[in-house]
Amino acid sequence: MLLVENDNQGKLKFYCQTCPYFFGINNKVVSKVPLVRKQIDSDVFGGDEAWNNSQQVDIECPTCKVRRRAHLMEIQVYPADEPKTAYYKCTYCATRWRN
Numbered sequence: 001m002l003l004v005e006n007d008n009q010g011k012l013k014f015y016c017q018t019c020p021y022f023f024g025i026n027n028k029v030v031s032k033v034p035l036v037r038k039q040i041d042s043d044v045f046g047g048d049e050a051w052n053n054s055q056q057v058d059i060e061c062p063t064c065k066v067r068r069r070a071h072l073m074e075i076q077v078y079p080a081d082e083p084k085t086a087y088y089k090c091t092y093c094a095t096r097w098r099n
Helices: 041-045 048-052
Strands: 003-006 012-015 022-024 055-060 067-075 085-090 096-098
């Protein structure tokens, strides 16, 4: 794996830690890659059908900003001596969040 460092003239270069190879960097290349979050519903929650069978509560949705009904699932994420984590899914816009 090549590493990056400044050379004596203030320019960047790639270099190898195990051999004398180096390669000067002339241009910067920047690319942005959006973060794609994994869908955890299918594995942990049992899919959309499991949400339909869960209990519903009145809570304010972070997306709608209106107090609406939401599905509630509580899952033990941490060790048994910690409280369960509550996951919500808005019945209006289907936004999912945890509390």
